[in-house]
Amino acid sequence: MDALARFPGSYWRDLFDSRVGRTTWPFGSGVWSKKEFVLPEIDSDHIVSLFEGNSNLFWAERLGRDHLGGMNDLWVKHCGISHTGSFKDLGMTVLVSQVNRLRRAPLSRPIAGVGCASTGDTSAALSAYCAAAGIPAIVFLPANRISLEQLIQPIANGATVLSLDTDFDGCMRLIREVTAELPIYLANSLNSLRLEGQKTAAIEILQQFDWEVPDWVIVPGGNLGNIYAFYKGFEMCRVLGLVDRLPRLVCAQAANANPLYRYYKSGWTEFTPQVAEPTFASAIQIGDPVSVDRAVVALKATNGIVEEATEEELMNAMSLADRTGMFACPHTGVALAALFKLRDQRIIGPNDRTVVVSTAHGLKFSQSKIDYHDSKIEDMACKYANPPVSVKADFGAVMDVLKKRLKGKL
Numbered sequence: 001m002d003a004l005a006r007f008p009g010s011y012w013r014d015l016f017d018s019r020v021g022r023t024t025w026p027f028g029s030g031v032w033s034k035k036e037f038v039l040p041e042i043d044s045d046h047i048v049s050l051f052e053g054n055s056n057l058f059w060a061e062r063l064g065r066d067h068l069g070g071m072n073d074l075w076v077k078h079c080g081i082s083h084t085g086s087f088k089d090l091g092m093t094v095l096v097s098q099v100n101r102l103r104r105a106p107l108s109r110p111i112a113g114v115g116c117a118s119t120g121d122t123s124a125a126l127s128a129y130c131a132a133a134g135i136p137a138i139v140f141l142p143a144n145r146i147s148l149e150q151l152i153q154p155i156a157n158g159a160t161v162l163s164l165d166t167d168f169d170g171c172m173r174l175i176r177e178v179t180a181e182l183p184i185y186l187a188n189s190l191n192s193l194r195l196e197g198q199k200t201a202a203i204e205i206l207q208q209f210d211w212e213v214p215d216w217v218i219v220p221g222g223n224l225g226n227i228y229a230f231y232k233g234f235e236m237c238r239v240l241g242l243v244d245r246l247p248r249l250v251c252a253q254a255a256n257a258n259p260l261y262r263y264y265k266s267g268w269t270e271f272t273p274q275v276a277e278p279t280f281a282s283a284i285q286i287g288d289p290v291s292v293d294r295a296v297v298a299l300k301a302t303n304g305i306v307e308e309a310t311e312e313e314l315m316n317a318m319s320l321a322d323r324t325g326m327f328a329c330p331h332t333g334v335a336l337a338a339l340f341k342l343r344d345q346r347i348i349g350p351n352d353r354t355v356v357v358s359t360a361h362g363l364k365f366s367q368s369k370i371d372y373h374d375s376k377i378e379d380m381a382c383k384y385a386n387p388p389v390s391v392k393a394d395f396g397a398v399m400d401v402l403k404k405r406l407k408g409k410l
């Protein structure tokens with residue numbers, strides 16, 4: 001930080017802005033375009049990048065105006081529109097690049113492979129970046145608890161995939177034990193290299209707003225590295241003079257996996273790990289988050305809030321967002337449901353500039369959407385379900401359906 005502070009904030013703003021849309025290696029990546037803030041000492045030849053970052057900041061105009069009491073400055077940061085379909089690419093490019101550097105001469109460290117426990121997205125990102133670099137990847141997955149689309153990613157990328165009869169927290173405990181014994185480098189967000197990459201999403205948001213600070217940023221939380229990464233990105237820009245304040249952060253959890261929410265409600269007095277229950281937001285089905293202390297730092301420093309969302313709330317929020325042109329994942333649904341609640345309580349105002357962080361691509365969680373639109377979910381009204389209409393291939397039958405659907409609009 002001392003070295004970076006030798007230059008004024010305007011220098012960094014101009015430098016980062018000058019790299020947008022460039023193809024000069026490695027600055028075309030949204031992460032490596034901020035290399036000096038991420039991992040300055042790495043040689044560009046050691047970087048393993050799949051052109052992550054630079055994700056769309058979607059103006060959620062219709063969702064804000066029509067469904068959130070006339071909100072006019074609502075944005076969704078689509079971190080899931082990325083090489084492996086989630087924000088994990090932002091951190092994994094940094095971690096795998098550093099491993100690549102360590103394994104090569106002159107350092108030549110004896111790292112046999114890189115391993116992680118995962119609810120599906122970390123493992124996909126790790127496997128893709130390792131495959132690109134020719135480094136063995138080992139992933140521990142909780143059996144039958146991740147989506148098919150997520151499962152096929154490490155399989156296709158040639159990782160060693162262990163499907164374990166435990167939950168994510170059980171996988172996490174095991175990988176920590178294994179990496180303490182074997183020369184396998186741990187790739188979960190305990191490793192701060194991951195967070196160095198993930199924090200660039202925060203810097204990118206500031207850049208996309210022409211270095212104006214939003215009022216609120218809402219992030220779905222599971223293992224809780226990402227909420228801290230966002231804080232770190234914003235705080236670094238504040239300290240180095242790129243901006244003059246911090247946004248308020250909201251961490252959103254599924255009610256079925258809400259240890260941080262409970263901790264927050266206790267006034268930060270008592271943290272109790274839990275056995276997380278199944279949730280459609282399966283990537284955040286985590287009861288004993290490794291970065292809980294970091295999350296508390298982030299929330300306290302930003303006058304932050306923790307909210308929760310039931311299964312029905314998160315699925316409805318996701319489906320409503322889809323109706324306004326998105327294709328959100330259930331985790332984004334958790335963040336959106338938190339926004340609905342905070343708007344209802346008038347905590348977030350109609351003119352507040354608010355960013356919801358979308359953490360994965362909806363296509364990775366298609367089964368949840370299929371079940372919702374089939375109204376096949378027990379105890380859920382699925383009020384935005386839009387099932388396909390089966391019609392005889394006959395002109396008259398088709399016309400009848402369309403006239404009924406478009407009644408009053410023809």
Ligand SMILES: Cc1ncc(COP(=O)(O)O)c(C=O)c1O
Nearest residue numbers: 121222223224225226283359360
């Ligand atoms: C899609 C998705 N959203 C949100 C999260 C939560 O991020 P974090 O574990 O950093 O809290 C994860 C992973 O946990 C995820 O895969």
Ligand SMILES: N[C@@H](CCOP(=O)(O)O)C(=O)O
Nearest residue numbers: 118119120121122188189223
């Ligand atoms: N959602 C994550 C859970 C592990 O989180 P990490 O950020 O600590 O790797 C996943 O996709 O595995």
